[in-house]
Amino acid sequence: MAYKMIAERDNATVRIERQSTWLIVAKARVWASEGWQVVITDTDGNSYPPEDFDRLLATPGRAAA
Template identity: 80%
Template structure:
């Protein structure tokens, strides 16, 4: 697998009304920061790690502690 084909470690999905936004990042800090901003704006946000475990906003700190 080449470097460009590597799957990113974290995926964020933010949903509100009829809109969905998806963001993928390698950095835990960047994805948590983005997710917190979206959540503060009233979006329902979940982060999923490379193992498929999902984290709602109240568990974002667990990602940073890992």
């Protein structure tokens, strides 16, 4: 399962895709801590803003990879 992170700030947009939930959440947390607006989207189309990253990690079957 692939996860996509989109980070936006000012006129810049960064897109990153990873298979690992842990890696995409770690990257997204770093970008968010630097002032970027970050959201992670899973292959089911569910979106997770920073306040839901822990919920994403706790979802059964999604923490590995």
